[in-house]
Amino acid sequence: MIEINKLEKCFGDTQVLTSIDLRVNRGELVFVIGPSGSGKSTMLRCCNRLEEPTSGSILLDGEHVTDCRGRALDRMRLKIGMVFQGFHLYPHKSVLANVMLAQVKALKRSRSEAEARAMEMLDHVGLAHKASAMPSELSGGQQQRVAIARALALDPKVMLFDEPTSALDPELVGSVLKVMKQLRDEGMTMVVVSHEMNFAREAADRVVFMDGGVVVEVGTPEEIFGNPKSERLRAFLSRLQPSGA
């Protein structure tokens, strides 16, 4: 599904990603963990070219994401849904208009078709009743679910989540994770960068541990959390749970 080969990214003299290789299979939920500054988000943002890789290649269903230019890149991005830490809903548009915009402008759906699809997706995330609200009238958790609906409405092949719950109050995290779990159960291919370790244990097919811009360890949640092989992963996990629980 997604194939990342020898991905490298430098910001000036600073090497942020070093020779990342990663495969994500259809219907798989891959969870990416690691300390801040380990390059998790940068890797994710390279997958839809919000960051330009310095070298290496990324393929989606055998098509080069990294070679796309102009309109071809816009079309490629339609297949890659992205959810941001900061939601980034359009504040001047209603919830419904947020979910409709790219459908109409980029997918060239008719307005009625786009509206029907938007309502379907809002219903899916439990927010159909907020369709006419403005983003500022919603809680953070609701805004993030609208952002998920906005991405889903474009029928992406894969969904990227960049710390989707990090900006949320603790009591709102659950509603977003529930929607993500539901998506996984429906067979959506997902790459999730997050610190929600319990969710990773529960829902991830594989967990990727990154540190210092390299993939240190990849494995099932049981392997990663239950039997960490590398010293760096053990140190990271013990920092998360000082009690050792």
Add this chain to the structure above:
Amino acid sequence: MRFLDTFFDGVVMAKYLPDLLLAIVTTLWLSAIIVIGGLALGLALACLRTLGRWYLTLPIVAFADIGRAMPPLVVILIFYFGLPGLGISLSGPMVLILVLGGVLAAFAEEIFWAGLTAVPKGQWEAGRATGLSFAQTLFDVALPQAIRLGIPPLVNRALAITKMTALGSVIGVKEILAVSSSAQSFSGSATPLTMAALAYLAIFLPVVILSRLAERRYAWSV
């Protein structure tokens, strides 16, 4: 009584009212062209500047900086009295439209640009990540937010520039100030100037009130 005779002489008022009404029409259509043209040009320049190409940015920034630094009266005099020396003769209203429209465009470009840079980067990323092109993200996502931010300063600038149509009096444009000032010389009464002041109020006070309504209409809480 002396105050009323000086500033509100009924006979003088009646005599010059028809001329003044014509002058009001002149000021109005000049203002409309200057504001619409100036804002449109400023918006277009700010949009071009987002492309981030130095060969566009450089002349746009030069135009905006010179346009904002130069006193409009100086440019008006150069255009009206200087350009004929090069064989380019422009009518008074034409000079006024070009210079004041250009000055407004210079300010408007900076205001639109400031608004665009104030739109969070995440908005652009959300647009591009959902497959919108650069232009679609600019026009459907960034610009509507930038324009809302820019409404109060744009209204101020538009008002300031339309009041400068009074500079047309130095190059023979028959707008409000020119007509009332010549009426004042002929009649020896300050009343025509009072009429001019009232005319400006009648034109601009409703605009100011309308702009307040517009600000409220387009405001949204973040």
